[in-house]
Amino acid sequence: MGEAFRHEEGVSEQYRNEIEEGVHLAKEFLFDSWKMLLAEPVLVESCVSDGVAGYANRNYMGFHTGSPVWIETTTRQRSKIAVHEYLHLAQLQLDD
Numbered sequence: 001m002g003e004a005f006r007h008e009e010g011v012s013e014q015y016r017n018e019i020e021e022g023v024h025l026a027k028e029f030l031f032d033s034w035k036m037l038l039a040e041p042v043l044v045e046s047c048v049s050d051g052v053a054g055y056a057n058r059n060y061m062g063f064h065t066g067s068p069v070w071i072e073t074t075t076r077q078r079s080k081i082a083v084h085e086y087l088h089l090a091q092l093q094l095d096d
Helices: 012-035 068-073 074-093
Strands: 003-007 040-048 054-055 061-066
Touching: 003 012, 012 040, 012 061, 012 074, 054 074, 061 074
Parallel strands: 003 040, 040 061
Antiparallel strands: 054 061
16 A cells, blocks of 8 residues: 655655655565555655654654654654654554
C-alpha cells in the first residue's frame, strides 16, 4: 500500500523531504527484512505547530515541525523520527 503526504503550507521543503525519506527508509526496511507491507494506505501529515515531534495511530502519521524537539535535531534525527513512527504502524498491524 502507498502513502499520501499532506504538508501544511509553511512546512519547509527540507522538513518535507526528511519526513518522506524516513517513511521510505522504514517501508524499505520492513519489506527487505520481513517482506512486510502495511495492509492499509497511510496518511502522513505535517504542520508547523508545536506539539509532539511525531505520532502514529493505525494508518496515520503526524509531525509537528514547530516542536522544539523537531527544530533542534539534525536532518538524520528528523528522518529517524519518521522511521520510528512508521514502525509503530507496523507494530499496530501485527497486534491485530
